[in-house]
Amino acid sequence: MEGQIIIKKIAVNLSLASCNDTVQATTEVTTDDNIEKYEYQIDSGDWKEGSATQNIIVSSGGKHTIKVRVTAGSKTAETSQEIDMPSVTILGKQIAIATCENGIYKVEHKDETGLSADGWKKEEYRFAGVNYTDESTPYVHNYVNFNNEKWRIIGLVNVKTEDGTYEQRLKIVRTDGINGQKDFGSYQWNSEYNNDWTTSSLKNMLNGIYYNSGNGSCYTDDSAASTCDFASGIELPKGLNETAREMVDDGVTWNLGGTDDYQDSSNGLVTNLYNYERGTTVPSSHQTEWSATTDPTEHKGVGLIYPSDYGYASHGGSKGRAYCFAKELYNWDATQGDYQTNCANNDWLKPSGSSSYLWTITPFSGYSDGAFNVYSEGFLYYYDNVTDSGVVWPVVYLKSNVKIVDGTGEINNPYQLSVQN
Numbered sequence: 001m002e003g004q005i006i007i008k009k010i011a012v013n014l015s016l017a018s019c020n021d022t023v024q025a026t027t028e029v030t031t032d033d034n035i036e037k038y039e040y041q042i043d044s045g046d047w048k049e050g051s052a053t054q055n056i057i058v059s060s061g062g063k064h065t066i067k068v069r070v071t072a073g074s075k076t077a078e079t080s081q082e083i084d085m086p087s088v089t090i091l092g093k094q095i096a097i098a099t100c101e102n103g104i105y106k107v108e109h110k111d112e113t114g115l116s117a118d119g120w121k122k123e124e125y126r127f128a129g130v131n132y133t134d135e136s137t138p139y140v141h142n143y144v145n146f147n148n149e150k151w152r153i154i155g156l157v158n159v160k161t162e163d164g165t166y167e168q169r170l171k172i173v174r175t176d177g178i179n180g181q182k183d184f185g186s187y188q189w190n191s192e193y194n195n196d197w198t199t200s201s202l203k204n205m206l207n208g209i210y211y212n213s214g215n216g217s218c219y220t221d222d223s224a225a226s227t228c229d230f231a232s233g234i235e236l237p238k239g240l241n242e243t244a245r246e247m248v249d250d251g252v253t254w255n256l257g258g259t260d261d262y263q264d265s266s267n268g269l270v271t272n273l274y275n276y277e278r279g280t281t282v283p284s285s286h287q288t289e290w291s292a293t294t295d296p297t298e299h300k301g302v303g304l305i306y307p308s309d310y311g312y313a314s315h316g317g318s319k320g321r322a323y324c325f326a327k328e329l330y331n332w333d334a335t336q337g338d339y340q341t342n343c344a345n346n347d348w349l350k351p352s353g354s355s356s357y358l359w360t361i362t363p364f365s366g367y368s369d370g371a372f373n374v375y376s377e378g379f380l381y382y383y384d385n386v387t388d389s390g391v392v393w394p395v396v397y398l399k400s401n402v403k404i405v406d407g408t409g410e411i412n413n414p415y416q417l418s419v420q421n
Contacts, residue, residue, distance in 0.1 A: 005070055005077040006030045023083060025066055026053045033072035041067040061087020061096035088125050090156050091170055093404035093415065101315050102129030102140040104155070109274065122166070126155035126312040128321065131177070131348045132411045140315075140348050141409030145416050147244035149237070150178050152348065153415070154309050159397060162251030162292060169249055169397040173305060174237075176391065177352055178411075182237045184393060185228075186356075188219040189371050189386035195363040196286040197256050197303075198295050200386070202359070206394055207300040213239030221389040240302075246419060249399040250301035253291040258282055260366030262380070268328025270311030273380075276362075277306045283368040303395050304361040305349065310374050313349040317342030329380035344378020351376050351391050357383065359390040 006029070027038060029052070039047045040056055043065055050056075058064055067080040086097040088104065098105050107124045129140030142153040154171040161167050176183040190200035197203055201219045209216040210230045218228035230239035240248070257279035262268040280288045292299045307329065316324045324332070324343035332344045344350050351358040357373040364370035364382035372382045373390055383390070398417070407415040 004031065005033070005072050005075050023058055023066070023085075024053065024055050025050075025068065025081075027068045027070065028052075029070050029077075031070075031072050031075075033075070036071045036073070039069040039071070041069070058083070058085055058096065061085040062094045088156070090125065090153075091398075091402060091404040091417075092420075095409075097125075098128070098315070100320065102138050103127070103315075104142075105312075105315075105321065107155075107312060109271070122158050122168075124155055124157045124168070126157075127153050127348070128313050128315040128346075129348055130315075130346050139411075142348070143409055143411050143414035144172060144404075145407070145414045146172060146247070147174075147238075147240050149174065149181055150411065150414055151175075153409070154305070154313070154349075154395070160253040161249075162253075167400065169252060169400065170402070171309075171395065171397050173309075173349075173393050173395045175349070175393050182233075182235075184237060184391075186220065186389040187359075187392050188221075188389055189359050191219040191225070191387060193369040193385075193387060195258075195283065195367070195369055195371050195386050197254075197361055197363070198287045198290050202392065203290075203303075204298055206302040206392075207298050210239045210394065211245065211300045211302055213241060219387075245300075247398050247402045247417065248301045249397045250299060251292055252301060252397045253289050253293075254303050254361065255279075255306075256282060256286070256288050256290055256361070256363065258363040258365040258372070260364060262372075262382075263328060263330045265326065265328050268330050268380075270308050270325050270329060273306070273311060273329065273362075274308040277308060281365045282363060283365055286363065286368070301396055304359055305393065305395055307360050307362055307372050307374070307380050310347065310349045310360070310380065314343045314347035317346040319343075331379065333375075333377050333379040340378050347378065350374065350378050353391070357381075357390050359392055361395075 038050050040050050041047045063084050065080050065082050069078045087094045095104050104125050104127050107126050127140050127142035132139040143150050144153050151172045151174050154173055156168050157171050159169045187202055189202050205218045213231050215229040215231050217225045220226050230236055255278045257277050259276040282288055311329050314324050319342040327339050332339045334340045353376050357375045360372045362372045369386050370382045370384040371386050401420050402417055403420045404415045405418045407413050409415050
């Protein structure tokens with residue numbers, strides 16, 4: 001064996017992965033010389049020094065080649081192994097599926113018999129994790145360049161399309177708190193005491209002057225109309241540009257179902273909320289859907305998040321997602337043990353700011369003037385006065401011919417979109 005290095009094997013263990021983008025490689029070597037260093041390479045990337053047992057970051061799903069190079073004295077030896085990381089293809093981009101912490105997760109909507117035939121009861125893919133704070137702290141890589149801004153990907157979700165079929169669409173949101181971008185602002189859900197989204201002043205603003213990059217009437221913090229300027233970009237962010245409008249799928253049906261029971265584990269879990277949103281429980285005479293059919297004049301496809309969007313965006317901290325999904329979102333606060341720490345504080349859709357709350361599109365069905373919101377403390381609640389002012393984050397679905405053509409989803413390298421005809 002003198003003068004030789006024999007790499008007996010490199011074992012790349014996916015099951016021992018510490019998280020979604022990390023695999024563990026163990027290299028067994030036989031040599032009479034002292035091993036000076038182990039080096040590893042992913043595909044055609046740079047060689048990086050490691051140890052006999054090494055955690056290796058794999059930035060995307062699908063097939064990859066891991067190489068190891070061992071040096072002893074003046075001699076080197078190399079070998080390699082292929083791996084296949086669990087992944088999902090979203091708009092043409094292969095993304096690794098998360099097993100913990102920050103990433104994209106598969107969500108299956110099941111009933112007692114398994115996957116239901118109902119069009120809504122399909123698998124979806126949701127980004128979950130914490131917001132960006134600094135380059136040294138892990139965060140969810142779901143940033144996307146849209147409208148010449150950084151938006152965030154909620155996930156690949158099930159929708160009813162204009163022809164009544166069920167398909168998957170990419171759902172994105174313009175959040176606050178992204179460095180270098182103006183916050184969107186706070187507005188009344190409706191200028192009247194009515195929680196029917198199809199007649200709300202906020203719906204009209206988002207699908208009117210914001211959608212068209214114009215200026216005109218809006219309702220901020222009192223009942224009197226104000227003037228909002230989404231054209232100049234001076235005080236408020238600019239509205240949607242022509243390229244962005246071409247990407248928005250205005251044929252998607254938005255569901256307006258609500259509930260008045262949501263405060264315990266029998267009715268307030270994220271799975272309960274998902275079903276309520278797609279139900280028909282609303283105040284008398286209110287619409288249960290919003291689409292180009294029910295609202296042909298004002299429906300341009302700009303809405304708000306659902307309560308379940310917030311719930312599915314948590315990775316669950318040290319407890320994991322199942323722990324959070326077994327607790328009603330009403331009690332994701334500091335009064336309920338560590339649910340705020342693990343669930344709310346590891347949710348990138350949690351609004352920031354003292355005593356602020358984020359409007360959702362979902363009505364409280366017990367009254368005709370209440371809508372659900374997410375408080376900055378991290379819990380879900382309904383506010384019984386839609387004429388009060390709350391934080392607004394615009395949400396759109398993208399057309400099926402929009403593809404991801406570049407980027408990694410990081411804040412400084414967001415996904416890049418293109419319309420593929």
